[in-house]
Amino acid sequence: MAFNRAMVPIAPAGPNALTSAMVGIGMNFAAPAASEPNIEDTLLFASVEGMQNADLRVLAVLVTWFGIHAPYVNADRLTKLVAAEKSDRVRAFWSALARWQAKDRRFNRLANVHSGPGVDLLTTGNAFQMRRHGEDARFAGGPLSVPANVLRDRPADVLPSGRLARRHRAYRWRVIIGPSYRADLWAALEREPSLSTAMLARKAYGSFATAWHVRRDFALLADVTKRALATKRIK
Amino acid sequence: MQPRETLDAFDRYLAGRDLGLDAVGRIDLLRAKLFALCDRGIDLGDCLALAPTAEELATIVPWVAVQDINPDWPAHVRATLADVGRRLGHGV
Numbered sequence: 001m002a003f004n005r006a007m008v009p010i011a012p013a014g015p016n017a018l019t020s021a022m023v024g025i026g027m028n029f030a031a032p033a034a035s036e037p038n039i040e041d042t043l044l045f046a047s048v049e050g051m052q053n054a055d056l057r058v059l060a061v062l063v064t065w066f067g068i069h070a071p072y073v074n075a076d077r078l079t080k081l082v083a084a085e086k087s088d089r090v091r092a093f094w095s096a097l098a099r100w101q102a103k104d105r106r107f108n109r110l111a112n113v114h115s116g117p118g119v120d121l122l123t124t125g126n127a128f129q130m131r132r133h134g135e136d137a138r139f140a141g142g143p144l145s146v147p148a149n150v151l152r153d154r155p156a157d158v159l160p161s162g163r164l165a166r167r168h169r170a171y172r173w174r175v176i177i178g179p180s181y182r183a184d185l186w187a188a189l190e191r192e193p194s195l196s197t198a199m200l201a202r203k204a205y206g207s208f209a210t211a212w213h214v215r216r217d218f219a220l221l222a223d224v225t226k227r228a229l230a231t232k233r234i235k
Numbered sequence: 236m237q238p239r240e241t242l243d244a245f246d247r248y249l250a251g252r253d254l255g256l257d258a259v260g261r262i263d264l265l266r267a268k269l270f271a272l273c274d275r276g277i278d279l280g281d282c283l284a285l286a287p288t289a290e291e292l293a294t295i296v297p298w299v300a301v302q303d304i305n306p307d308w309p310a311h312v313r314a315t316l317a318d319v320g321r322r323l324g325h326g327v
Contacts (some may be wrong), residue, residue, distance in 0.1 A: 056277040122276050124318040128311040129276050150276050 009041035009081065018045050025168065026069070026159035027061045036168050036191070038184075038205070040078045044085065051089040054123070059093075060151040063138065065158045066097050072161070072174045074181065075106035077205060083113050092119040096142035114143050121146045170204075181206040185214040193218070265291055270299050273308075273315045282319050289325040292316050 012018040016031065021042040024034035043062065050059030066073070082094040095114035098107035120126035121144060129147035136146040138153075165172040170187035177183050184204040189195060195203065201211035249256035259267070265287050272278040287295070296316050300309040320326070 054279045056279070060277075124315050125273065125276055125311050128307055131307070132305070147276065 008084075009038065009044065012045060015049075018042075018049060022046055022058070022061070025065070025171070026164040027065055028157050028159065029061070033167070036170060036187075039072075039168075039170065040074055040081055043073070043078060044081045044090075047090050047093050048085075048087065051093050052087055056121075056150060059121075060153070061157045063097065063151055064153050064155060066101070067138070067153070068155065068158055069161065069164070069171075070101045070104060070107070072171060072179045074174075074179045074184070075104075075110060077181070079107075079110040079113065082110060088114065088116070089119055092143045096139050096144035096146075099142045100138050118143050118145055120144075121150060181210055182214060185211055186218065189214060189218050193222075262291065262294065266295055266298055269295055269316060269319070270302055272319070273299055273312050274303070279319070279322075283322055286323060287319070289320060292320050292325065 012021050017034070019029050019031040020034040021037040023029050023031050024037040025039050025042050027046075043066075046058055046062045049055045050062060078094070082091055085091055091114040095111050098110035098113075101107050102111065122129060126145055126147065129149060130145065133147050133149040136148045136151060139146040159167070161175065165175050169191060170184045173183035173187045173190075174180070177186070181204065185200060185206045188200055188204040192203075195215075197208060197211045197215050200206070200215065201208045204211070206214075245257035246260050247255065247257050265282075265285060268278055268282050268285060269287070269292075272282050296313060299316070300312045302308075305311075
């Protein structure tokens with residue numbers, strides 16, 4: 001029997017919830033941080049806000065974030081989410097970011113989620129801004145045409161990896177064991193050890209089989225830790 | 236105190252004994268934001284939030300159109316502000 005992963009994310013309830021989720025994954029907006037939001041869900045909804053609702057400030061910080069944290073993104077899940085996205089503009093955006101990060105081969109499939117003619121970032125005036133300022137080098141040769149002056153790139157707008165790892169449990173586990181479903185499952189279990197296997201799989205978008213293995217291994221280590229503590233007390 | 240809609244003028248919000256507080260009027264604020272939208276392209280959200288009327292856009296276009304000597308600027312301004320009008324349902 002095959003166990004499908006639950007893939008479909010639940011959209012944040014309103015712009016304030018999205019802003020808090022973005023702060024929760026290390027984007028420095030003036031809002032309280034959501035507690036450890038799912039990274040790929042937040043990236044997808046931020047890109048929809050930027051590309052569909054023309055929020056270029058969000059898009060600028062998102063691109064900077066991706067430039068810093070791409071090694072810790074679950075490329076498989078992000079690719080599936082973006083491929084299921086209806087908006088051609090959103091798919092073009094992610095295809096462009098994947099091409100920018102082409103040296104990371106995990107993003108090869110993401111680079112191909114957009115096909116067809118190129119897309120202008122600005123729905124009016126894009127050609128004018130391109131003539132005036134040239135092209136943003138991060139998007140050069142990709143499917144999204146971005147003038148150089150539009151998306152500012154300030155690393156201070158984004159938490160560095162070390163600080164984000166201290167704040168976000170799943171990110172920390174991704175640093176330790178790699179950006180995989182297993183890392184997110186482990187983080188979810190650490191946060192809520194009483195989760196059933198099915199609930200754990202749903203919460204972290206993992207398969208039932210992977211969730212089952214993570215629960216088994218988590219229990220094993222919990223047992224080892226208990227024994228070690230007991231031995232210490234006897235000595 | 237409600238802001239007055241004035242051209243080339245400030246609205247006085249507070250006139251105390253030792254301190255006065257002025258702010259740009261609505262039309263001048265719209266001019267500044269719509270110019271910024273045409274100039275750097277990132278202010279669409281703010282411009283839509285300010286919701287200029289069709290009449291306000293028509294008033295502002297000639298002013299923004301002469302703020303840059305680039306020969307393509309006037310056409311760029313007209314296209315950009317027409318887009319703002321369309322998004323606001325003015326049928327420009």
